[in-house]
Structures are given as structure tokens and as C-alpha cells.
Amino acid sequence: MFNLLKIEILRIFLIFSTLLAISTSVFAQTIMSLKPNAEFVFQGRSGQMKRNTTEITDYSYKYKNRAGKEVETIYGIIDISLGENQSLPSTERRKIEDSNPLKIGDILRFFYNGDSGSGAWTRAVNLEVKSDGTLPFNGQAYEIKYLEGNVSATKTYDFGFKCWYATVLKSCIKAETDTFSQRNPSSNGKNYIELIEIN
Numbered sequence: 799m800f801n802l803l804k805i806e807i808l809r810i811f812l813i814f815s816t817l818l819a820i821s822t823s824v825f826a827q828t829i830m831s832l833k834p835n836a837e838f839v840f841q842g843r844s845g846q847m848k849r850n851t852t853e854i855t856d857y858s859y860k861y862k863n864r865a866g867k868e869v870e871t872i873y874g875i876i877d878i879s880l881g882e883n884q885s886l887p888s889t890e891r892r893k894i895e896d897s898n899p900l901k902i903g904d905i906l907r908f909f910y911n912g913d914s915g916s917g918a919w920t921r922a923v924n925l926e927v928k929s930d931g932t933l934p935f936n937g938q939a940y941e942i943k944y945l946e947g948n949v950s951a952t953k954t955y956d957f958g959f960k961c962w963y964a965t966v967l968k969s970c971i972k973a974e975t976d977t978f979s980q981r982n983p984s985s986n987g988k989n990y991i992e993l994i995e996i997n
Contacts, residue, residue, distance in 0.1 A: 834859075838969055839995040843987075846994075857898045859968045873900075874970035875961040876923055876949060884912040899965065900927045900943050914981060921951045933962055935971050935993065940964040942971060954980040969993055 838849045838861075849861040849871075858872045860880075867881025872894065878884050890908040897906045906925045911918065925947035932939040942962045949957040956978045961970040973991045 837997040
């Protein structure tokens, strides 16, 4: 009787291990299916936003905005409009690359530049990894890094953010932002953004 019980427990353990291996394999396949032509669909205060990725790196993705201009989104939350006279100098890009992958307690500071037509400017990015964990999305539990920080240019621009960043998706599954822009007041205020679909 005791031996039969041990055999039954062992059998249940083997079944559970097999199911776990299969689910891990499916999750790995989901991760591997993320390609440069993926379409992210977000929900925000202005409705749905779609971003069709053109390139993916270890810490960012690129897409074209509605005007057809290229934008690079770093850590799922910091948009640099490469097609609109904004640039990330190679020295600053190396700082990001050297900090990747992010770990709890990491503080990253870098700068990017732009020219709005009324003069050149520099924005400072401050980002801190507060914690990590998992967050569900589309029936899967994704590893996330909880990021807090801001992007600022003295007296003209401030963008505060909280981002639940899914490392394998290169995107925030959800984010909270607060914007002040002297040049673009229509973007001012708080926003809650959530990733609702990937195609």
C-alpha cells in the first residue's frame, strides 16, 4: 500500500514536470516570435495607438509614427524622434548598452539632443530600476522591471514616468506618465497607457 502511494506520487510529479516543461517551451516560443515587424497596440487617454516595429535591439524598438518619421523607443517608454532632428549620441548609447540588462537598484542617466527649429536643446534622462517581478499579458506571465524616472529640459520640458517593462517584449505592459511641454501643451497632463495586443 505504501509503495503504491509512493508510485502514485511519483507519477503525479512526472506529469506535473512534463506539463511545466511544455508550458515553458510554449512561453519560449512566444518570446522568440517577437520580430521586427511586430505590431504593438496600446490603449491610452486618446484611444488606441498602433506601433509597427521596424527594428528591435536589446533595449529598444523602432517604429514609424503617423507622419512616417522614425522613432526609437528606449526601455519601452523614452521616445527619441530620429526622423524629427532628434539624436542619441554614440557616447550616450554606449551608456545604455553598458547598463543592459537592467538590475534592481540600477540608475541610468543619459542625454539626447534635438532641434525644434527655434533652437537646439538637450534632454536629460534619469531612470531607476525599483523592483522586478512578473505581470500577466495575453495569458502569459512576463518578467518585468519596474522603472521610474523622468526626461527633462530646463524649464521647457518634463516627462515623468512609471513603466512596467517586459524585458522580452522591449515594451511597457503598462505605464503611467505626466508631461509638461512648453512647445506642445496639448500633450500636457497625466496618461495611463496599457499594452493590449501584439500582432
